[in-house]
Amino acid sequence: MELYGHPFSSYTWKGLIPLYAYDIPFTFREVNPMEQNEAYAFVQSAHPVGKFPVLVDGDHSVCEATAIAEYLAARDPEAAALIPADPIEAARARMMDRFFDHYVMDVGQLVVNACISNPENPDQTQVEAGRKGLLRSYAWLEDWLAKHDLPPHVSLVTCAAAPSLFYADWIERIPADCPRVAALRAEILALPAVARCVDDARPYRHYFPPGAPDRD
The missing domain is CATH 3.40.30.10 (Glutaredoxin)
Known part of the structure; x- marks a missing residue:
């Protein structure tokens, strides 16, 4: 492959x-x-x-x-463990996959795109929309995590959550009132497969349009 x-x-x-x-x-x-x-x-x-x-x-x-x-x-x-065998659990996993792609990754991309379009003066309407959208998504996820467990292994949800939460936190920090979201991000970034992606991407951090923070 x-x-x-x-x-x-x-x-x-x-x-x-x-x-x-x-x-x-x-x-x-x-x-x-x-x-x-x-x-x-x-x-x-x-x-x-x-x-x-x-x-x-x-x-x-x-x-x-x-x-x-x-x-x-x-x-x-x-x-095969990427997708739960139980159809109901599989549907939940696919729902969360869509959540991370659409309401974390794509929402954060609004800020990235604004910075790409005009690095000196990004469209503040788009920047504000992206940051507010991320805060709303963090709050929803915090509530969801209080009621649901994610599998401890690499799953479809992990694959979606890892990059979206990694970069989203660079754009808008996960707030103190979302400790479960912050803990999930830390737990996922510690997985060997995810840590490998983080390390392999280090040489390219200066390309991050909003500016990469000196952490992670």
């Missing part, structure tokens, strides 16, 4: 984490949009709008990080 992506990309992390966690052999193909290398050209043809990650497994090509995790769970017996 081959995974096309970039080490600093949050959605690439989401594809890498299950591969690392379940020791699935693969080759990483780094996509460089700045140089438009061979891997970049492949992604442009393989993905509907030229985005990564893209997983290639023989004649099969899978794009979108959630679909990659689902594919790995179906293909590899060890990685």
Whole structure:
């Protein structure tokens, strides 16, 4: 298998984490949009709008990080733990996957996009919307975690939560009144597969548009 992506990309992390966690052999193909290398050209043809990650497994090509995790769970017996066997629990896991992608990752992206569009004077309407949206999502998640448990192993939810909470906290710090969210972030970042993604991305931190904090 081959995974096309970039080490600093949050959605690439989401594809890498299950591969690392379940020791699935693969080759990483780094996509460089700045140089438009061979891997970049492949992604442009393989993905509907030229985005990564893209997983290639023989004649099969899978794009979108959630679909990659689902594919790995179906293909590899060890990685089956990514998706709960119980249908109700599986539905809950998919719900939380969507929560982290849409209401943490994508909301934080509003701030990132504003800083990319105008580094000197980001659109404060978008910045404020992103930061307020993250605070609302943190509050919802804090309440949800008080009532539900997440599996202790790497799961679909872990794959979504790790990059979204990692970068979101850089944009808007998890507040003191959300201790469960802060604890979840710390617990997930300590997982070996996630820690590997964090370390591999360190050389690229200066590219983070809002500015990377000196922590993590």
